[in-house]
Amino acid sequence: MKHSELVARTTNIASEIAAKHAADVDAKSRFPHETLAALKQAKLLSAAVPKQFGGGGAGMLELGHQCAALAQGCGSSGMILAMHHIQVACIARHGIGSPFFERYMRENLVEKQDVVASITSENGTFGDTRSSICAVEITGDAMKLDKDATTVSYGEHADAQLVTCKRTPDAAPSDQVLVLFEKGDYALAQTGTWDTLGMRGTCSPGAKFSGHGGADQIVPGTFADSSAQTMVPYSHILWSSLWWGIAADAIGRAAQFVRAEARKKPGTVPPQAVRLAKVHVELQAMRHNWEACATDFDELGDGAAARDALGQMGWALKMNQLKMSCSEVAPKLVHEALQIIGIMAYKNDSKFSVGRHYRDVLSAALMVSNERIAGKSASMLLVFKDE
Numbered sequence: 212m213k214h215s216e217l218v219a220r221t222t223n224i225a226s227e228i229a230a231k232h233a234a235d236v237d238a239k240s241r242f243p244h245e246t247l248a249a250l251k252q253a254k255l256l257s258a259a260v261p262k263q264f265g266g267g268g269a270g271m272l273e274l275g276h277q278c279a280a281l282a283q284g285c286g287s288s289g290m291i292l293a294m295h296h297i298q299v300a301c302i303a304r305h306g307i308g309s310p311f312f313e314r315y316m317r318e319n320l321v322e323k324q325d326v327v328a329s330i331t332s333e334n335g336t337f338g339d340t341r342s343s344i345c346a347v348e349i350t351g352d353a354m355k356l357d358k359d360a361t362t363v364s365y366g367e368h369a370d371a372q373l374v375t376c377k378r379t380p381d382a383a384p385s386d387q388v389l390v391l392f393e394k395g396d397y398a399l400a401q402t403g404t405w406d407t408l409g410m411r412g413t414c415s416p417g418a419k420f421s422g423h424g425g426a427d428q429i430v431p432g433t434f435a436d437s438s439a440q441t442m443v444p445y446s447h448i449l450w451s452s453l454w455w456g457i458a459a460d461a462i463g464r465a466a467q468f469v470r471a472e473a474r475k476k477p478g479t480v481p482p483q484a485v486r487l488a489k490v491h492v493e494l495q496a497m498r499h500n501w502e503a504c505a506t507d508f509d510e511l512g513d514g515a516a517a518r519d520a521l522g523q524m525g526w527a528l529k530m531n532q533l534k535m536s537c538s539e540v541a542p543k544l545v546h547e548a549l550q551i552i553g554i555m556a557y558k559n560d561s562k563f564s565v566g567r568h569y570r571d572v573l574s575a576a577l578m579v580s581n582e583r584i585a586g587k588s589a590s591m592l593l594v595f596k597d598e
């Protein structure tokens with residue numbers, strides 16, 4: 212498949228920069244600053260900003276290929292890029308028409324290539340992104356917010372934070388809005404560490420957030436809408452694409468290993484080649500799953516009817532199913548790569564190592580718990596009738 216220039220340039224950064232630093236990023240649990248600097252310099256961070264504001268105007272399928280390409284070099288970098296795009300999409304799709312957000316897209320996201328982080332998690336809401344305890348407090352044209360977050364990826368390294376909270380202090384927990392805070396207008400006091408099994412380069416410790424700004428920094432509309440119409444579809448499709456990228460790199464290592472074995476005994480097919488053939492079936496199915504959802508999303512277009520469709524159960528179920536499927540398949544694919552390669556994949560200092568891949572994809576099922584998602588799908592399936 213011929214990729215766009217955006218994806219080709221990202222693929223180059225993945226192999227020339229991200230892959231070279233991935234082991235160090237993982238070992239030190241440090242931010243992949245070389246990769247983010249390269250993306251910034253190549254103006255690839257504004258891929259999701261519409262063309263009318265100077266961005267790349269990339270659709271979901273192209274963004275998915277971009278995240279998958281980067282994740283093949285470094286899973287944490289792929290996740291950071293995906294999370295940034297998800298926040299940018301919320302701003303672009305729900306901030307359009309607002310002078311503040313339109314200026315922010317042109318000046319910050321496109322010209323400065325700012326990086327946006329996400330704070331949806333909160334102590335006390337137990338992983339339910341559609342519920343908040345904290346609330347934005349508006350006084351005249353100004354607003355302020357305090358939030359105790361459990362997990363904030365690359366918060367310290369970002370230029371802005373997009374935060375969920377209640378619309379007013381006396382609003383219901385699910386009556387939420389998204390608020391953008393720019394660097395200099397907030398403090399993030401780290402409350403924990405980020406010494407995890409995988410995705411170590413995302414640098415995601417808990418933090419107490421305290422920020423202020425203008426009331427026009429509240430994303431127009433409700434988070435109920437921006438979540439269903441944008442945050443959930445972008446998250447579940449882009450995450451799936453990057454998990455696929457991690458699995459594809461692990462299986463790529465298995466293929467390299469099998470080819471090297473074949474060269475040692477010309478004329479014979481190594482025994483692991485059959486297992487490799489079988490695992491490619493699953494890899495292809497996983498890819499087709501996220502690509503089909505991305506294509507459906509792009510074909511839906513963007514108008515009142517599309518937004519309405521995204522708010523319906525059919526789309527919610529499709530997104531939940533994609534996330535649950537890809538997050539469960541990816542670790543199995545990496546496990547297969549480990550079985551095919553054997554001890555050389557188990558060793559951390561081998562060129563065939565898949566240890567980092569394995570640990571990184573284990574986060575997939577937890578990153579919004581599959582059990583929680585399955586619970587929501589179960590309730591919908593009680594009343595949903597497919598066409």
Ligand SMILES: Cc1cc2nc3c(=O)[nH]c(=O)nc-3n(C[C@H](O)[C@H](O)[C@H](O)COP(=O)(O)OP(=O)(O)OC[C@H]3O[C@@H](n4cnc5c(N)ncnc54)[C@H](O)[C@@H]3O)c2cc1C
Pocket residue numbers: 294328329330331332333337338339360362363364365410413415574577578579580581582583584586587
């Ligand atoms: C790599 C990574 C990066 C992240 N980055 C960010 C970030 O940048 N910003 C941010 O805000 N958050 C971030 N998060 C947090 C993430 O979005 C989730 O909020 C968090 O992973 C959920 O935490 P939890 O497992 O305690 O949640 P919970 O959903 O409370 O799950 C806890 C346990 O309860 C079980 N459970 C929950 N609901 C049900 C149910 N209905 N039925 C049965 N069992 C259930 C689950 O199986 C799980 O074992 C990140 C997480 C990861 C892994």
